[in-house]
Structures are given as C-alpha cells and as structure tokens.
Amino acid sequence: MDSSMMLANKQVVLKNYVEGYPKESDFELRSSMISSHIPQGSKGLFVKNLYLACDPYMRHRMSHHISNDVPLLASFNPGSVIIGLGVAKVIKSADADFEEGDYIWGMTGWEDYTLILNTNGLFRIKYTDVPLSYYAGILGMPGLAAYIGFNNLCSAKEGDVVYVSSAAGGVGQLVGQFAKMKGCYVVGSASTDEKVHLLKSQLGFDDAFNYKQGNDLAGALKSHFPKGIDVYFENVGGNMLDKVLLHMNLYGRIAVSGMISQYNLKKPDGIHNLFCLISKRLRMEGFSEFDFRHKVPEYLEFAIQLIREKKLLFVEDIAEGLENAASAFVGIYHGRNVGKQIIQVSTD
Amino acid sequence: MDSSMMLANKQVVLKNYVEGYPKESDFELRSSMISSHIPQGSKGLFVKNLYLACDPYMRHRMSHHISNDVPLLASFNPGSVIIGLGVAKVIKSADADFEEGDYIWGMTGWEDYTLILNTNGLFRIKYTDVPLSYYAGILGMPGLAAYIGFNNLCSAKEGDVVYVSSAAGGVGQLVGQFAKMKGCYVVGSASTDEKVHLLKSQLGFDDAFNYKQGNDLAGALKSHFPKGIDVYFENVGGNMLDKVLLHMNLYGRIAVSGMISQYNLKKPDGIHNLFCLISKRLRMEGFSEFDFRHKVPEYLEFAIQLIREKKLLFVEDIAEGLENAASAFVGIYHGRNVGKQIIQVSTD
Structure with a gap:
C-alpha cells in the first residue's frame, strides 16, 4: 500500500537566464503540488x-553556457526550481543509509x-546540538571550502600576513579564524562599516577595512599592509585581485576560492599585474570544495568541537520564508548580507 | 709592480630609458679605454x-622603476654599459677561486x-668540450630556468599534454625536450614557419604551430589541443595566456617563466579568463632561476651528459660583434632570432 501524499509545495523558479546582476524579477514563486511518492526502483528520498x-x-x-563540463557550474533550466545546498528532514526514504526523521545536507x-x-553527495547529519542551519554554512560547503582552501593551498605559517577579501562572508569569516589559530596576522575587507566592526570585534581579525570607503582601494591596501601580504585568500576577483598582486610579498600564495565581483559581468575585468607572479615568485591556485567531499568527516570532527567550545564562531544572516529567497539571493551581490546568507524554509 | 694595462674597450651603453619596444637608437656603441688594474682590497676579476x-x-x-625590490630587475643607469649574462675569460684574478685563463659565466x-x-654568482666553467656559448644558454640561466620550471612547477607525468609558447627560444626549446623525456605529448608555438619546422624536425616536438598565422589564435589552440592542455609553460603572457586558460584541462598547471609579449607595453594586457583557475582548479606559479643557482652543479651534470650524447640539442642564433648587439637585442622582441640569441664578442 502506497502511503504517498500530495502536498502543497511553494517553489522558487528561475524564469529566464539572468543577464548582469540578478534581479528579483528573474525568479518566480510558484505554488504547486508535490507527491511524496518515491518511484519504484529508485533509492531516493522525499x-x-x-x-x-x-x-x-x-x-x-x-x-x-555552451559547455557544461564543470558539473557544479552547469546551467539551470529556466522554468525549473533552483538547486542548491540545503538542510532537510527525511520524510520518506528508499535508501537504507537514511531513515525517516534523519536530517541531511546536500543539494536540494x-x-x-x-x-x-x-x-x-548527501550527508546524514550526526550532531544536532548545533543550529541545523550550520550545515548550510560552517558545517557544509562554505566550511569545507575555508578548511581546504586555507590548509591545502595557503602554506601559511606563524607570523604570516594573511588577507581575506569578502571576509564577513560564509567562507571568509572562517578563513580568518583558521588563520588566527595558525598564529597569522589577519586582515579582512568587507563592504560596510558594520561588517568591518564585526570582523574586528567578534571574529578575531587583527585588522579590517571597508574597501568601498573613499573609493581608494590602492591606498587602503597600502595603509593596511605596511609589510605586504604573504597569503591572499581570494573571494572577490577583478580589480581587487589586480591591486592585491602589487602588494604581495616574495613567495606569496593566493588561494582562489571565488570571484564574486565578476559573476555578473558580461566580460570579466582584465587583470594587468600578473607579471608579479614572476617578479615575486607567487603561486596562485584555484580549488573547489567539491573535490574534497571525502574530507567532510575529518572537517566535521575538527569544527564541531571548536564550535561547542565557542572557539570557532559563525555569523549567519537568515531570511525567513521562500517568499524572501529571491531578494536574499540578489542581496549577496550587493553585500547586503551580514554573515552567511541563509534562507529558512521551515524550522522543522 | 703593477702589470696592469690600458686596453681599448668597445661598450654597448643604454642611452636613455626605453619606452615601448626597444630601438637600436636606444643604445650607443662607445669606444673607450679600460685599465686591467684590480683595485687593492677587492677580490675581483678582470x-x-x-x-x-x-x-x-x-x-x-x-x-x-620607482621600486627596485627585485634585484635582477633593478633599473639600469642610462649612460652605463648594459649588464647581462655572459661567458668570459679571466685575464687577471684577485679571487683565489679563479685563475688567469679560466672561463667563467655570470653577470658581465x-x-x-x-x-x-x-x-x-660567477661560475667557473669546468667542461670546455662543448661550445663555450652554451654557458650563455643551455648551460646557463635559460637552461636552469627550463630545468627548474619544468621539474619543480609543472608536475608533468607521462601522457600529459604540454604546451610551450615561444618554443624555439632559449628556455622553450629545452622545456619541450625535457617534457618529451618525461613521455609527454609536446606542442610548441613560435612566430614563423621556419621555427615551427625546426621544432618538429629537429627538436622533437610532437606538434607545433605558427601562432601568428591567420591571426586566429583561438582556432589554432582549438585545433592543436583536441584533448586540452595539462601543462602550460608560459613564456609569452597577454592574449596568449588569456586564450590558453580556456583550453586548460582540470587540475592543469601553468609555470610562468616569462611574458615577452608584455615587456614593451606601457600598460600590460588585461587577462579576463582567470575564473578558469576555479572552474578547472588550476595552479599557476611564477619562478625565477635566480632562486635556484645552488642547483647549477646538479643541472650541469644532468645536461652535459645529454649534450655529449646528442640527446639534448640547443639551437643558437649568434650575432657577431658588439656592433651588432643592439640590433640582436631589439630583434628578440620581434621574433627575428631562430633559437637562443647570443652575441659573440670574441672567440677567445
């Protein structure tokens, strides 16, 4: 006997391919019905x-995209629901690894x-004594990205000057804390004074600055890095990267995690200072946490303990309800979020 | 008793700082006299x-340059003689490590x-059964650059597709041969059909192309790299780098040795495709052989044997006489040289 139900289901749908900055009107909130039936033969979850x-x-x-050779970046289909990292509760399971009532994180x-x-690629959530939303942030992809990017690519050592751009974001705030644990001198940048204050007063950054203030990025970098930069954790790209190259120290490392300033441009900004790679013998390396999912258990044990001891903090910006999803998403490209932007669909 | 002599000395002098492409008129051939006297207290050589x-x-x-923090790239003084890598014979020595009659290589x-x-930074030449000019090329800085750049930065393995730009140059022709020894599939580019022929017929490249032909670099890369590029050895920079990024394979490596296309530009070209670093998880790293001079003896033993066995070849383009030095130097930025451009001042 099939116990499947038909349930009312609000969906955030991509209406059309986005050009330039995403707008709320690129998305539609659609009311539909969904059946909890799991097709026979599938080992799926509802x-x-x-x-x-x-x-x-x-x-x-x-x-x-014409070419979709990077699965994580493959084009969505307009008219379909948005897919992304989320935390969910299992209602029905046809997979022996998951049970009804389990909490999971992964693509949903x-x-x-x-x-x-x-x-x-779905993970069963083992520890529920921390906010479940953490599995969409500090204990999910952004956390893993910070952990892998900092530990595997930065070759940071005690006393190094570490610069993190978009430092109040989901990845940046963690990189800064990891770097402090390593004994580095850590400087972050963000787009508002409120976030700069957060970095210095709560997240343990040694220094931070508002990169938009006075419209003088070159001057800000000069004054905040009198001894240059040994490690740059790149979340921004474009002009930020171009200017930072001029301030890197000999044998510096650049871990390229993201380039948020570039995603909405038809043609990405040109980077002119790459000769610094030779003159300063720099290493610049991109990565994706997607390649390191096997490290999730290791990272989880490392992070959960620190979270419980309040030695690792995480600032979230939670928007409530699917009706606010589009505006929350659009906001991250304008720096409106303070901390990791999460959408709360339901508390349980 | 001082046995010093006054000798007629032709010098190639930089007249003024160069703007844009260097021209022969930026240099002056000056006739002067020089004393072979080594000042007392100095451990110098004549x-x-x-x-x-x-x-x-x-x-x-x-x-x-305002800042001269990279010694090898510090500005010359206009009115002074050009300094560069060369091979010389010791006439007089006040250094116990060198004797009259020794051949040396280093900055002169x-x-x-x-x-x-x-x-x-001067090296006494031990093996003279190879052309002495080799110590200004295959057995000098370009050789070391190719050896270090390929072995330390490229992580090349058998079967990898390796692309070398400026492949007929002093560094490029060696990188291609080292890559072949490793079992890679090696493709080079150069600016004339003559050089392309040289790469394929003499230097063992699997494939080569004239990147100027038809003015269609994107098309050339597409047709010569149907399986993409695993390792790019960068000698050119600018538009070449920008286009190559689009053809790199996942986890590709880019060793940045030089950017000859950029040195004469007031503002270097903008590179727009650096997001490929993330989407393809690329590593891009600059280096200078200057940091690896301690490896000269190791490299020398490796290379001399291969040269004697004719398993490692080196193509030189030798201009005779200091009166042809300026035109030879100017020519390398227009691709006029076929092989490493050397100036022969004297045969002994």
Whole structure:
C-alpha cells in the first residue's frame, strides 16, 4: 500500500537566464503540488527543506553556457526550481543509509519539499546540538571550502600576513579564524562599516577595512599592509585581485576560492599585474570544495568541537520564508548580507 | 709592480630609458679605454668577454622603476654599459677561486673587457668540450630556468599534454625536450614557419604551430589541443595566456617563466579568463632561476651528459660583434632570432 501524499509545495523558479546582476524579477514563486511518492526502483528520498544556502557560485548556473563540463557550474533550466545546498528532514526514504526523521545536507531544491532521486553527495547529519542551519554554512560547503582552501593551498605559517577579501562572508569569516589559530596576522575587507566592526570585534581579525570607503582601494591596501601580504585568500576577483598582486610579498600564495565581483559581468575585468607572479615568485591556485567531499568527516570532527567550545564562531544572516529567497539571493551581490546568507524554509 | 694595462674597450651603453619596444637608437656603441688594474682590497676579476646572452627579462631593466625590490630587475643607469649574462675569460684574478685563463659565466658587461668587483654568482666553467656559448644558454640561466620550471612547477607525468609558447627560444626549446623525456605529448608555438619546422624536425616536438598565422589564435589552440592542455609553460603572457586558460584541462598547471609579449607595453594586457583557475582548479606559479643557482652543479651534470650524447640539442642564433648587439637585442622582441640569441664578442 502506497502511503504517498500530495502536498502543497511553494517553489522558487528561475524564469529566464539572468543577464548582469540578478534581479528579483528573474525568479518566480510558484505554488504547486508535490507527491511524496518515491518511484519504484529508485533509492531516493522525499525530504522537507529547512535551510537553503545563498552561495555566490550559483549565479553561474543562471547563465546559459555552451559547455557544461564543470558539473557544479552547469546551467539551470529556466522554468525549473533552483538547486542548491540545503538542510532537510527525511520524510520518506528508499535508501537504507537514511531513515525517516534523519536530517541531511546536500543539494536540494528551493521549495518546501523535494524528491531527491540520487542520494550521492548527501550527508546524514550526526550532531544536532548545533543550529541545523550550520550545515548550510560552517558545517557544509562554505566550511569545507575555508578548511581546504586555507590548509591545502595557503602554506601559511606563524607570523604570516594573511588577507581575506569578502571576509564577513560564509567562507571568509572562517578563513580568518583558521588563520588566527595558525598564529597569522589577519586582515579582512568587507563592504560596510558594520561588517568591518564585526570582523574586528567578534571574529578575531587583527585588522579590517571597508574597501568601498573613499573609493581608494590602492591606498587602503597600502595603509593596511605596511609589510605586504604573504597569503591572499581570494573571494572577490577583478580589480581587487589586480591591486592585491602589487602588494604581495616574495613567495606569496593566493588561494582562489571565488570571484564574486565578476559573476555578473558580461566580460570579466582584465587583470594587468600578473607579471608579479614572476617578479615575486607567487603561486596562485584555484580549488573547489567539491573535490574534497571525502574530507567532510575529518572537517566535521575538527569544527564541531571548536564550535561547542565557542572557539570557532559563525555569523549567519537568515531570511525567513521562500517568499524572501529571491531578494536574499540578489542581496549577496550587493553585500547586503551580514554573515552567511541563509534562507529558512521551515524550522522543522 | 703593477702589470696592469690600458686596453681599448668597445661598450654597448643604454642611452636613455626605453619606452615601448626597444630601438637600436636606444643604445650607443662607445669606444673607450679600460685599465686591467684590480683595485687593492677587492677580490675581483678582470675578464675578456666572449659571449653575451640577449635575455628577454633585460628589457625591464631598461625602464625606470620607482621600486627596485627585485634585484635582477633593478633599473639600469642610462649612460652605463648594459649588464647581462655572459661567458668570459679571466685575464687577471684577485679571487683565489679563479685563475688567469679560466672561463667563467655570470653577470658581465656588454663590452670587450669587464672589471667584475663582486664574484658572487660567477661560475667557473669546468667542461670546455662543448661550445663555450652554451654557458650563455643551455648551460646557463635559460637552461636552469627550463630545468627548474619544468621539474619543480609543472608536475608533468607521462601522457600529459604540454604546451610551450615561444618554443624555439632559449628556455622553450629545452622545456619541450625535457617534457618529451618525461613521455609527454609536446606542442610548441613560435612566430614563423621556419621555427615551427625546426621544432618538429629537429627538436622533437610532437606538434607545433605558427601562432601568428591567420591571426586566429583561438582556432589554432582549438585545433592543436583536441584533448586540452595539462601543462602550460608560459613564456609569452597577454592574449596568449588569456586564450590558453580556456583550453586548460582540470587540475592543469601553468609555470610562468616569462611574458615577452608584455615587456614593451606601457600598460600590460588585461587577462579576463582567470575564473578558469576555479572552474578547472588550476595552479599557476611564477619562478625565477635566480632562486635556484645552488642547483647549477646538479643541472650541469644532468645536461652535459645529454649534450655529449646528442640527446639534448640547443639551437643558437649568434650575432657577431658588439656592433651588432643592439640590433640582436631589439630583434628578440620581434621574433627575428631562430633559437637562443647570443652575441659573440670574441672567440677567445
């Protein structure tokens, strides 16, 4: 006997491919019905979504690409529900690894309920004594990105000067804290004075600045890095990267995690100072946490303990309800969020 | 009793800082006299210059830099003799490590005779069964650059597709041969059909192309790299780098040795495709052989054996006489040289 139900399901749908900065009108909130039936033969899950992450990379999927050879960046289909990292509760399971009532994190839909046919890449949540939303942030992809990017690419050592751009974001705030644990001198930049204050007063950054203030990035870098930069954790790209190259120290390292300033441009900014790679013998390396999902258990044990001891903090900006999802997403490209932007679909 | 002599000394002098492409008129051939006297207290050498290297990086020293924090790239003084890598014979020595009659390589002047006050960084030449000019090329800085750049930065393995730009140059032709020894599939580019032919017929490249032909670099890269590029050895920069980024494979490596296309520009070209660093998880790293001079003996033993066995070849383009030095130097920025551009001052 099939116990499947038909449930009302609000969905955030991409109306058309986005050009330039995403606008709320690029999305539609659609009311529909969904069946909890899991097709026979599938080892899928039917889940109720709780928290959804607004991750900067998602903008790529809203453009039309001819080549989709990087799966994580493959184009969405206009008319379909947005897909992204989320935290959900299992309502029905046809996969022996998951049970009804389990909490999971992984790729899900921007809707009340999702039928997930492929459970590869889903993680069962083991520790629920921390906010569940953390699995869409500090304990999910952004956390892993910070951990891998900082530990595997930066070769940071005690006393190094570490610069983190977009430092109040989901990845940046963690990189800064990891760098402090390593004994580095850590400077962050953000787009508002409020975030700069947060970095210095709560997140343990040694220094921070508002990169938009006075419209003088070159001057800000000069005054905040009198001894140059040993490690740059790149979340921004474009003009920021170009100027930072001039301030890197000999043998500096640049971990390229994101380039949020570039995702909405038709033609990305030109970077002119790459000769610094030779004159200063710099290493610049891109990565994706996607390649390191096998490290999730290791990272989780490392981070959960620090979170419980309040030695690792995480600032979230939670928007409530799917009706606010589009505006929350659009906001991250204008720096409106303070901390990791999350959408709360339901508390349980 | 001082046995010093006064000798006629032709010098190639930089008249003024260079703007844009260097021109022959930026240099002056000056006739003067030089004393072979080594000042008391100095452990210097008085040498007769034999071969001088035209190295692309030298153009940097012909511009006025405010900051000279990279010694190898520090500005020359207009009115002074050009300094560069060369091979010379010791006429008089006040340094116990060198004797009259020794051949040396290292930094010397573009002139008949040079008084070298600081012998740091000079190497005594041990093997003279190969052309002495080789110490300004395959057995000198370009050789070391190719060896270090390929072995330390490229992480190349059998079957990798390796692309070398400016492949007929002093560094490029060696990188291609090292990559072949490793079992890679090696493709080079150059600016004339003559050089392309040389790469394929003599230097063992699997494939090569004239990147200027048809003015369609994107098309050339597409047709010569149907399986993409695993390793790019960068000698050119600018538009070449920008287009190559689009053809790199996942986890590709870019060793940045030089950017000859950029040295004569007032403002370097903008590179727009750096997001590929993230989407393809690329590593891009600059280096200078200057940091690896301690590896010279290791490299020398490796290379001399291969040269004797004719398993490692080197193509030189030798201009005779200091009166042809300026035109030889100017020519390398227009691709006029076929092989490493050397100036022969004297045969002994």
